Amino acid sequence: MTTREISCSSAVMEALTEEMERDPAVFVIGEDLTAQGGIFGQFTGLPERFPGRIIDAPISETAIVGAGVGAALTGMRPLVDMHFADFVTTAMDEIVNQMAKIRYMFGGQASVPMVLWAPDGGGLRAAAHHSQCLESWFVHTPGLKVVSPSEPADVKGLLKAALRDDDPVIFFQHKRLFAQKGPVPEGEYVIPIGKAEVKRPGRDISIITYSRMTYLSLEAAKILSEKGIEAEVIDLRTLKPLDFPLIAESVKKTYRAMVVHEACLTGGFGAEIAARIGEELFDWLDAPVTRIGAKDVPMPFNPAMEDFVMPQTKDIVEGALRLIGRDGGLK
Amino acid sequence: MKLSKNEKLALYERMLTVRAFEEKAGELFKQNLIPGFIHLSIGEEASSVGTCSALRPDDYVASTHRGHGHLIAKGADTARMFAELLARRVGYCKGKGGSMHIADFSLGILGANGVVGGGFPITVGAGLSIKLRKTDQVAVVFFGDGAANRGTFHEAANMAAAFKLPVLFVCENNFYASTTPSSHTLAGGSVAERAKGYGMPGVAVDGNDLLAVRQAVEEAVARARKGEGPSIVENQTYRYRGHFEGDPQKYRTSDEIESHKGKKDPIARFKAHLAKSAGLTASKDEEIRARVASLIEDSVRFAMEAPLPRPEEALEDLYVNA
Ligand SMILES: Cc1ncc(C[n+]2csc(CCOP(=O)(O)OP(=O)(O)O)c2C)c(N)n1
Ligand SMILES: [Mg+2]
Numbered sequence: 001m002t003t004r005e006i007s008c009s010s011a012v013m014e015a016l017t018e019e020m021e022r023d024p025a026v027f028v029i030g031e032d033l034t035a036q037g038g039i040f041g042q043f044t045g046l047p048e049r050f051p052g053r054i055i056d057a058p059i060s061e062t063a064i065v066g067a068g069v070g071a072a073l074t075g076m077r078p079l080v081d082m083h084f085a086d087f088v089t090t091a092m093d094e095i096v097n098q099m100a101k102i103r104y105m106f107g108g109q110a111s112v113p114m115v116l117w118a119p120d121g122g123g124l125r126a127a128a129h130h131s132q133c134l135e136s137w138f139v140h141t142p143g144l145k146v147v148s149p150s151e152p153a154d155v156k157g158l159l160k161a162a163l164r165d166d167d168p169v170i171f172f173q174h175k176r177l178f179a180q181k182g183p184v185p186e187g188e189y190v191i192p193i194g195k196a197e198v199k200r201p202g203r204d205i206s207i208i209t210y211s212r213m214t215y216l217s218l219e220a221a222k223i224l225s226e227k228g229i230e231a232e233v234i235d236l237r238t239l240k241p242l243d244f245p246l247i248a249e250s251v252k253k254t255y256r257a258m259v260v261h262e263a264c265l266t267g268g269f270g271a272e273i274a275a276r277i278g279e280e281l282f283d284w285l286d287a288p289v290t291r292i293g294a295k296d297v298p299m300p301f302n303p304a305m306e307d308f309v310m311p312q313t314k315d316i317v318e319g320a321l322r323l324i325g326r327d328g329g330l331k
Numbered sequence: 332m333k334l335s336k337n338e339k340l341a342l343y344e345r346m347l348t349v350r351a352f353e354e355k356a357g358e359l360f361k362q363n364l365i366p367g368f369i370h371l372s373i374g375e376e377a378s379s380v381g382t383c384s385a386l387r388p389d390d391y392v393a394s395t396h397r398g399h400g401h402l403i404a405k406g407a408d409t410a411r412m413f414a415e416l417l418a419r420r421v422g423y424c425k426g427k428g429g430s431m432h433i434a435d436f437s438l439g440i441l442g443a444n445g446v447v448g449g450g451f452p453i454t455v456g457a458g459l460s461i462k463l464r465k466t467d468q469v470a471v472v473f474f475g476d477g478a479a480n481r482g483t484f485h486e487a488a489n490m491a492a493a494f495k496l497p498v499l500f501v502c503e504n505n506f507y508a509s510t511t512p513s514s515h516t517l518a519g520g521s522v523a524e525r526a527k528g529y530g531m532p533g534v535a536v537d538g539n540d541l542l543a544v545r546q547a548v549e550e551a552v553a554r555a556r557k558g559e560g561p562s563i564v565e566n567q568t569y570r571y572r573g574h575f576e577g578d579p580q581k582y583r584t585s586d587e588i589e590s591h592k593g594k595k596d597p598i599a600r601f602k603a604h605l606a607k608s609a610g611l612t613a614s615k616d617e618e619i620r621a622r623v624a625s626l627i628e629d630s631v632r633f634a635m636e637a638p639l640p641r642p643e644e645a646l647e648d649l650y651v652n653a
Contacts, residue, residue, distance in 0.1 A: 035510035035582035058480035058516035059447050059508055087446065090481070125366035127429045129445025300645045301429030302418035303366050308642035 001185045009178040011152040012042040012117075015159035016079065018187070020050050023077060026163055027053040029064055030081025030117075039083065040119060040178045065091035065116065069099050072114040077163060085120035085172060086132050099168045100143030114169075115162045120148075121174040121212055121262060122299050122310050131299035131306075133211070133263035138170050139240045139272065145193055146240040148172040150214035152182040154237050157191030165193060174212040174262075196243035198250065202230035204330060205320050206250040208273055209260040210236040213311065217260050220316035229330065231320060239269055247273065248281055255286040256323050260316055265293035287326040292319045332546050336609040340619070342384055342541060343605055346376040346598050347623045349400040352409055355627050356399065356416055356430075360576045364635075365416050369430040370397040374539075374571035377597035378503045379404040381544030382471065382566070385552050391439045391457045391470040393450030396431050397503070397570075398443035401473055407435045409626060413634035420640040427648065441470075447508075448481030450474065451500075455487045458496030458561070469555040471499045477508025479522045488561070492529040495560035499551050500526075502565040503538065509574045510582040523565040531561050538566025539597040542604070568597070 006014070020026045028043065033054050037044030047054040057064045061082070068080040082088055088095060095116065103111055122131035138144050145167055149155050155173065162169040199214060200221050209217045214235040221231040232250050236243065251257050257277050259270035270291035277289050295309045324330065334342075353371045360369050372379065379400030383392065386405070394401040402412060407423070415422030415433050422428075423435055431445045441457060444450050454472035461468045478484060479502060491498040502522040506513050519525065526533025532551065536543045544566050551562035569591040573580050580588075593599065605611035 031508075032510045036579060039509075056511050056515060059477045060480045060482065062482045090446070090448075090483075125429070126368060127427075127432055127445065129431065130368075295646065297645055297649055300427040301367060301424070301432070302426035302640055302645075304642045305418075305426065305640060305645035309645050 001187070001189070003183045003185050005181045006152055006184045007179050007181050008152045008155050008173065009040050009042040011155040011184055012159060012173070013044060013046065014184070015156045015163070016043070016046060017049065019160055019163040020046070020053060023163075025075060025077040026079065027055065027076060028079045028081060029055040029057050029068060031057055031059055031083050033081060038081065040175070042178070061087050061090040062094060065094040066098065068114045068116070069094055069102070069112055072112045072168075073102070073110055077113050079115045079117055079163065082116060082118040084130050085118035085134055086129055088118060088134060095138070096141050100141045103167070104143055111166045112168045113166045115159070116168065116170045118170060118172050119175045120172045121176055122306060123176045125301060125303050125306060127301040128298035133172075133261065135172055135239055136263060136267060136269045139269055143168070144240065145169040145238070146172070147193060147238050148211045149237045150174070150177065150211055150235055152180065153184045153189070154191060154197075154235070156184050157189050158193065158237060160190045161193050164190070169193065172211065177212055180215070191237070194238045194241040194243055196234050196236045196238070196246045198232060198246070199235045200231070200233040202232035202254065204230045204254055205232070205256040205258060205323060206247070206254045207231050207233045207258050207260055207316065207320070208236065208247055209233065210239065211262065213260045213262050216311070216313045217316055219313045220320065223313070223317050224320055229320065229324060242273075244276060244280075247277065251277060251281050252284050255284055257285070258290040258292065258319055258323055260292040260311060262310060263293055264296045265291060266296050268293045287323050290319050290323045292316055332542070332549055334545075339605060339609050340611070342380055343598075343601055343611070344619050344623060345380045345384075345404060346541070346601065347620060348409065348626065349376045349379060349403045350598060351623050351627045352403060352412065353399055355631060356413070357572065357576055359416070359631070365430070366418060367429050367431070368575045369416065370575050371572045372397045372400040372570065374591065374596070375503055375505060375568045376400055377541040377544055377601070378501070378538045378566035378568050379473075381541045382473070382501050382548045382564070385545055385548040386469070386471065389439060390468050391441055391454070393441045393454045393470070393472040394434065394443040395450065395473050395475060395478070396443065396445060396447070397475070398433060398473070399430070402433060402435060402440060405435075405438045405440055407438060407440070410630035410633040411435075413630050414637050417634050418639065419634055419637040420644070421637045422634075425644065425648070426640045427645070448474065448478040448483040451481070451483040451487035454498055455491050455496060458491055458498040459494065461497050462494070467556045469497045469499055469552050471501055473501050473503060475508060476502060476504040476506060476513040476517060476522060477511070479525065480516060488525070488529045488531070488563070491561040492531045495558065497555035497558070498561040499548065499555060500561065500563040501548065502563065504565050504567045505570045507570070507574070507582070512582070521565070523563055526563040531563065533563035533565070535565040535567060538568035539595055539600060541597060541601045
């Protein structure tokens with residue numbers, strides 16, 4: 001398999017191109033997709049290649065997401081572009097009460113094969129309405145699968161899997177990673193939904209993370225390594241279904257776990273992972289599970305304030321040092 | 332509508348202030364001094380100034396992502412506005428909001444909005460409050476042609492009309508929603524006509540004609556104050572700049588943009604009117620422009636010299652009783 005360095009937005013483009021070639025039922029609907037290739041350039045070239053299958057919709061998110069549900073129920077496989085993940089709020093009924101529940105509520109008669117593609121995350125100085133990480137709302141909704149990859153290869157592989165999945169998938173992609181490059185295999189490359197990956201092996205502490213925080217955690221791991229601490233970094237890639245076996249395998253080796261996410265701390269997905277580790281791996285732990293997340297405020301505009309609110313590499317390093325300090329350091 | 336010569340000159344000065352503010356904001360953005368995104372309303376000044384000129388200080392206004400003009404037209408302080416764009420502590424939102432969330436609640440501004448169409452239901456609520464408190468204020472929501480396709484527009488229009496609330500829907504139709512021409516997405520082709528479905532008056536006006544805007548809004552406001560319910564006023568205009576600063580604008584030609592400047596420009600048109608009807612001479616015009624230029628210069632200096640907030644201030648203002 002040939003591999004090249006491409007960006008996350010090219011990975012989206014590639015996955016979509018291949019899946020649209022493969023399956024005529026796949027189409028894309030959202031706002032401002034055709035004129036400039038989408039607001040992150042992720043659809044460049046697609047409107048010309050697939051005429052009529054990249055659809056510019058009115059600013060009517062309720063109707064856009066609902067139309068995705070209706071099309072999915074009747075033989076199509078839509079990718080609905082949310083523009084910014086923050087705007088899920090304008091289609092919550094369609095997502096939470098319709099898309100997520102239709103299959104179960106009707107006793108398995110129907111399926112809703114669609115992808116809700118939602119660019120999320122802060123760091124663009126875009127303030128409270130354009131910076132959120134909202135994954136925990138959807139992890140809390142039975143019926144949805146939730147994906148939040150970091151590397152371009154995972155973006156490609158998971159987007160292809162999501163488009164082939166027969167259930168609704170919310171696909172979060174961090175806005176600050178669109179330009180991030182990495183090696184991506186050409187052609188058929190599918191990563192199963194529900195599989196985490198160890199991005200860096202280590203013996204002393206398990207850092208469990210996803211999305212952009214994977215990169216910050218890897219940076220933190222480098223700094224920790226200089227201090228003689230070897231952190232294992234697990235990129236969950238899929239939040240639901242959760243690859244708990246991989247987490248367990250790691251924690252049974254390191255005896256310490258820290259969860260890192262960009263979403264604010266209270267009620268974040270880290271709480272769920274910490275609870276499960278506590279319940280299922282208590283006997284293996286040398287220290288309480290630690291969580292790193294954003295401070296519990298809406299995202300402020302001022303850059304220094306935003307950096308203060310969002311987790312930074314140094315917060316991850318300090319969190320790890322605190323955790324290791326608890327049991328008197330490494331044996 | 333009766334406007335004295337001095338009132339007209341004041342409106343002219345307001346439009347010039349909006350334009351000078353935004354041209355300066357565009358420059359500061361280009362110099363990387365303003366973080367995030369800014370959306371400018373250059374070319375649309377007759378809509379913001381004409382509309383707000385028909386309002387009282389105690390009337391409410393809900394603004395949009397393209398809201399600098401609405402604020403200045405309602406009387407906001409350009410120094411504190413620049414301070415907010417530059418993320419300073421003395422900015423209107425203490426640096427927490429930025430351009431997309433700028434507002435002065437003491438002037439009855441109920442917020443700018445990063446969510447398109449977020450202002451409609453809030454304005455209906457202000458209208459309901461006016462009715463419950465039995466005052467004769469009015470509440471105005473500014474919105475774009477794109478926002479007219481949100482469900483919030485339709486729900487708010489229906490509720491305001493069903494309850495006969497003192498609400499005014501002011502569409503700033505610049506014929507594009509970001510990269511998408513409204514001809515592609517606006518069913519029926521007219522925002523004003525949608526009023527019919529809700530049993531309220533709707534009128535489309537030349538939104539680059541300050542006096543036409545003023546006239547239409549004045550009538551709608553009078554109706555609302557008398558308890559006769561909401562109206563839609565659609566100001567047809569055009570934005571000269573990109574959707575946001577830095578927009579590559581592949582969706583339109585520079586010829587198209589240029590064709591809306593010159594004689595169609597709202598400021599040039601009002602100036603020509605003033606020269607004829609209010610004796611605006613070249614020297615008077617220069618005097619006004621110099622005053623505007625020095626206001627903007629002083630405002631920027633104030634903002635640039637103002638201190639930044641401490642990062643920890645991010646944790647303040649979340650609750651009244653924390
Ligand atoms: C609910 C929602 N959907 C999409 C966006 C992204 N967006 C911001 S401005 C805009 C276009 C708005 O067009 P219009 O209402 O005509 O206002 P204009 O920008 O032309 O002034 C879009 C799609 C948003 N901010 N909120
Ligand atoms: Mg518009």
